Amino acid sequence: MPKKTKATSVDIAYRAGVSQATVSRVLRGSPLVNIETRKRVEAVARELNYKVDRHASSLRTQRSGTLALLLFEDPTPDDSHINPFFLSMLGSITRACAKHGHDLLVSFQQLSDDWHADYENSMKADGLILLGYGDYLAYQSTLEQLVDQGTHFVRWGAVLPGQPGVSIGCDNFHGGQLVGEHLYALGRRQVAFLGDASNRYPEFFARYRGCGVALHDWHVTMDPSLQVDAESSEEAGYAAAQTLLARGKPFDAVFAASDLIAIGAMRALTESGLRVPEDVSVVGFDDIPMARFANPALTTVYQNTTRAGELLVEALLKQIRDEPIESQMIPASLIVRKSSGAVFSDM
Amino acid sequence: MPKKTKATSVDIAYRAGVSQATVSRVLRGSPLVNIETRKRVEAVARELNYKVDRHASSLRTQRSGTLALLLFEDPTPDDSHINPFFLSMLGSITRACAKHGHDLLVSFQQLSDDWHADYENSMKADGLILLGYGDYLAYQSTLEQLVDQGTHFVRWGAVLPGQPGVSIGCDNFHGGQLVGEHLYALGRRQVAFLGDASNRYPEFFARYRGCGVALHDWHVTMDPSLQVDAESSEEAGYAAAQTLLARGKPFDAVFAASDLIAIGAMRALTESGLRVPEDVSVVGFDDIPMARFANPALTTVYQNTTRAGELLVEALLKQIRDEPIESQMIPASLIVRKSSGAVFSDM
DNA sequence: CTGAAAGCGCTTACAG
DNA sequence: CTGAAAGCGCTTACAG
Structure with a gap:
């Protein structure tokens, strides 16, 4: 035909x-x-x-009716393994866009790519949503450029003073506090932290500090030699836990900066003969779908991704309409499962 | 500024x-x-x-340089739970698009929505990639409309004669055979199947038939009363396993039409006091990321999603250039882990 | 190798 | 409430 x-x-x-x-x-x-x-x-x-015709219409009105989602991660060897947490964010952002009558352009980028403003200058999108893990310091100048160029964008990430542009993020500090309190209540006193803990990775850092402050309220100090850097992947978690074990310092709990790290860490701990949660409590962060299917099921911190997606899209749309917007945090809540050693579980 | x-x-x-x-x-x-x-x-x-300016350029050339990915699922109560398998397909499709210099518009739809050709008629996209589970019969007329309207599209799904348009899919039948042979080799003779097994869901059906044929080669028959319908979700798998148990017929293996079903089924089996894999071997399909973290780690069938994404994008681009294209299958391969009872594992 | 000109399909003041 | 007309920013035959 x-x-x-x-x-x-x-x-x-x-x-x-x-x-x-x-x-x-x-x-x-x-x-x-x-x-x-x-x-x-x-x-x-x-x-x-x-x-x-979308192009004729957009050419005339100078509005594309489209938002662009840029998912970036530090270069990884295996392209296909996007962090599952971002994948659920992608789901909720897609739905939020549809709800607001906008289309969503999706792109994966390396942090090193020169994507700044490309989307908006070419009129492909009216604004950008940035989503990913990466070194905040390396990244800062790129964001400042975006601001200078008047590009409309919002970011999922740490809500911090002095950051360029507007961010929507989880209350990571409070999430860390919840973990610290939970581990203390379980009788744990030697808490290790797996994940970067510096200004370069402020989300992880806030989780670390929150946990430390909660423990400190009970006069427990987190030993800095029990902290091991790790980016958010199962492999990095596995390696970090091995590093931790190799240091030979005793610990009775592992707070992993993300669920992927926690799952990798549990594998390393189990392989070394430690029992989770009997010998070591393990807690993650994000509540990715596989957290409940990990062995044992992973205690973690939940962030409402549906709400997060909504907030990101709404904030961006407001910004495009020149309405004032501010950075915002969504609450964190603890999901207790078996890996921390609690007697009850939601499984 | x-x-x-x-x-x-x-x-x-x-x-x-x-x-x-x-x-x-x-x-x-x-x-x-x-x-x-x-x-x-x-x-x-x-x-x-x-x-x-993309719109000016596209208006003039009548090409948008954009492909649209339509992810559809039967209406589900919880919007945020997209099948993880499709999520990894989305990842590989996004990368394949970028590689071919195209942008990707992403949309989630209900099967009932009236999206046919909307994207191409409005020039938002040069073609569509359809991805999802759904009732093939209900869906057929929609696809025929797309063909009639000359819409460019490719679909991920069952590769069958008589289907409208071009499909790229996994060799589900062979995947099922691999599972049947594996279970037979493990000494299993009473194999249950959880998942729809009818023309409405030809992918699941082919997996079922493949398994049946493999067992038949060894003079083992799959008992139809050990088959229970289930859509691809953890909840449906849980419910289907309960239905199976309630029937009271003995079985020593469960072949689940997807990993999500398998994971739900394992939960139900365990709760009822059965041990996996000692009492019942469980095998899934898809090799979603959480399969290896299930408890026990799930034996499943792997499909190369990176390759699948590539093929989908290439086929669609060819179709847009008016080059001839044909439906194509990618191979299935068995990933043996603990849940089937094999002595070795890749964990 | 370069320029002048037409035209892609809309939206929206402007005039009635 | 409706129409004629300008113009959004490009691409590409056409002429030189």
Whole structure:
């Protein structure tokens, strides 16, 4: 079957016996159209399966009706393993966009790529949503450029003073506190932390500090030699736990900066003959889908990704409309499962 | 800092002392430009951070340079739980698009939505990639409409004669065979199947038939009363296993049509006092990331999603260029882990 | 190798 | 409430 050539507003106008301008008014929902005229035009448009040409419309209005989601991670050997937490964020962002009548362009980038403002300058998108882990210091100048260029963007990440642009993030500090309190209540006193703990990775750092402060309230100090850097992956968690074990310092709990790290760490601990949670309590962060299926099921900190996606999209849309917006935090909550040694579980 | 107004090709032309047409030629990579002229124009373009306006360009060329990915699932109560398998497909499709210089528009849809051809008619995308589980019969007429309208699309799913359009899919039948042979080799003779097994869900059905044929080669018959319908979710797997148990018929193996079903089924089996794999071997399908972290680690069938994403994008791009394309299958391979009872494991 | 000009399909002041 | 007309920023035959 030969492809029919696409109908244009001129075709609709001709068939409906009106001007092309009136067709456009009907399709844009202008109130300045007689109800009868409107009905006639709508009927013809439906019959010809007419859809407004996005490019013509956007060229005229200078609005694309599209947001771009940039997922970035530090270069990883295996491209296909995107952090599952970001994947669920992607799901909720997609839905939030649809709800607000916008399309979503998705792109994966390396931090090193030169993507700044490309999307908005080329009119592909009206604004950007940035999502990913990466070195905040290396990244800062790129963000400042975006601000300077007047690019509309929001970021998922640490909510900090002095950060360029607007961020939506989890209350990582409080999440860390919840973990610290939980581990203390379980009788743990020697808490290790697996994950970067510096200004370069402020989300992890805030989790670390929160935990430390909670323990400190009970006069327990986190030993810095029980902290091992790790990016958010199962492999890094495995390696970090091995490093920790090799140091030979005793510990009775592991707070991993993310669930992936925790799952990798549990594997290393188990392989070394330690029992989780009997010998070591393990707690993660993110509550990714596989956390409940880990062995043992992983105690972790939950962040409402649906809400997060909504907030990101709403903030970006406001910014595009030149409304004032501010960074915002969503609450963290503890999900207790078997890996920390608690007697109850949600499984 | 006030936002500078976006530079246009006219601005570049003025600054470079050439016509706007020449600027366009340079930016399109036309060979009909003097090397000196080209360099001058490129320098100015870079300096002004100029990017070709996508809408103007697409309006003129009638090509959007964008593909749309439509992820659909039967309506589910919880929106945020997209099948992890599709999520990894999304990852590989995104990368494949980038590699081929195209953007990717992502949308989640209910099967009931009226999205057919909308993307292409509105010029938002040059073609569609369809990805999801759903009732093939309910869905068939929608696909036929797409074909009639000349919409460019490829689908991830069952590769079957008589299906409208082009599909890329896994060799589900062979995957099922691998599972049947594996279970037979483990000494299992009463194999239950959890998942729809009808023409409505041909992917699941092919897995079922493959397993049945493999066992039949060893003179083992799959008892139809050990088959229970289930869509691909942990909850459905849990419920299906309970139904199976309630039937009271003995079984020593469960082949689940997907990993999510398998994970739910293992939970139900364990709760009922059965041991996996000692009493019952469990095998899934898809090799989603959490399969290896399930308890016990799940034996499953792997499909190379990176390759699948590549094939989908390449096929669609060919179709858009009016080159001939055909449906294609990618191989299935068995990943043996603990849940089936094998003595070795990849963990 | 380069420029002038037409035109892609809309939206929206402007005039009536 | 409706139409004629300008113009959004490109690409590409056409002419030189």
